Amino acid sequence: MSLRLTNSLSRRLEVFQPLAPGQVSIYCCGVTVYDLCHLGHARSYINWDVLRRHLIWSGYRVRFVQNYTDIDDKILRRAAEEGSSMAAVSERNIEAFVADMARLNILPADRMPRATGSLAAICALIGELEAKGAAYSADGDVYFAVMRHAGYGKLSGRDLGEQQQNAAGRVASEEEARKQHPFDFALWKGAKPGEPSFDSPWGPGRPGWHIECSAMVRAELGDTIDIHLGGADLIFPHHENEIAQSEAATGQELARFWLHNGMVNVGGEKMSKSLGNFTTIRALLDSGVSAMTLRLFVLQAHYRKPLDFTTEALEAAATGWKGLNAALTLAAGSDGERAAITPAQPASDPAALAPELAAARERFATAMDDDLNTSAALAVLFELARPLRALANRLERGDAAGGDPALGPALHQRGELLLELAAVLGLRPEAVSTPAAFAAGGPDQAAIEALIEQRRAAKACRDFASADRIRADLLQQGIELIDRPGGHTEWLRR
């Protein structure tokens, strides 16, 4: 079965066929680096990372480009607020972005161009549009003329003739006055006094938002790419405008497939900076939610549907991940390379797999090929994991034959397959947080361990009342005790 994806252009499921056999070019709209990334970004980039991994796993060579928007009003405002510069704000947030993505096990893009590094290409493109009559300049600004571009609105289903021209009062009226049509958008904005600016044939200023993507796609990947990615909130106007600019300039179709991910909601509303209902990726991860838990949470839903962020759902994902992680950890063994498994050609030879495992692999591939049905794919992972979890627990209790996790050929093969398929979803064994990692607050480690020793002594004398009191007291202070086989007691902060 071949990969089918929902193409926003047709709003239909289409069989994916790259332009050049065996290789796929992808452009993903990146972030405006004025602040830290939140869970909406996490969802988007986790999903696209999975698309990329699935393509690689399926045997394609993938070239993946993602931009940084580092010229923007919000960055300027932020810089002004903190008395620093646009470059400083951008640099800081780019570093944070890279770190956050790495924590989520999102593969770095092959190229990550910045708007500030693409000015020559941007100006060239604007010049081309102006020369072709698709754009006009007005008072130092340059605008794209939507009425002169046949097909404007094809992505978002907007009809210029029928559109309510309700932009009045929402957009700076002076800018509105310069436009020939309300939907015309700025390719170049002339600098206002005191603003940082870049030189251009139209005078000092800075590029509009949409043009950078058109310029970067062309510079990095060519006139027509296979897949263009972004959040559903970018369909209009951003992607619509991108299409108009690029296609007016090149005469070629910009992207053959457009994929859009659904929003992360909080209490039924979209998570966004303006609503103030966002949680940053690092705040969540630093609060003790593991990166793989977040990944599982995201992948349990289909990428196109809205995903409601609730603590209940997140806790469910955490518990689910715990089980999966136990199986993955056992399968990976002590081999460090295993933990760092990267997607590649199929690691297992399907022909050599036991029938049950071959069927599981097939179900996984079919699910992923069906518009990235990660929810169904995860079900396969959970089923593969079950016997491994059971063994992991038996080993922990010490009642499995032999101390060595010699899995036996069948379980070994199952473990290998589980690791292979999990890697397609970017899921990898994750070290369980150690008490040391939660060293802040409450009783210190030495005190806790002293109490554990007291309790052990009490239990040895069958003084369970004292033992239970110690356990209850510690729980009051947020310390949970877990008795393990062999009289050993572990603890963790709740």
Add this chain to the structure above:
RNA sequence: GGCGGCAUGGCCAAGUGGUAAGGCAGAGGAUUGCAAAUCCUUUACCCCCAGUUCGAAUCUGGGUGCCGCCUCCA
């Protein structure tokens, strides 16, 4: 107002014509000094109405409810 999407058990969520995956929670069991953890087993007729069909959660028409975009936004 225009465009688009969604509605499946207590919660999350697959399934697009043949009698409902998976996860969480719950229940029962095993285990445990008791707990926790772990393992096993177990729980639905799919928003409403009317159609099409031998047969629909799945197709058609009409409702109802919710969300996104139309302004920066993943």
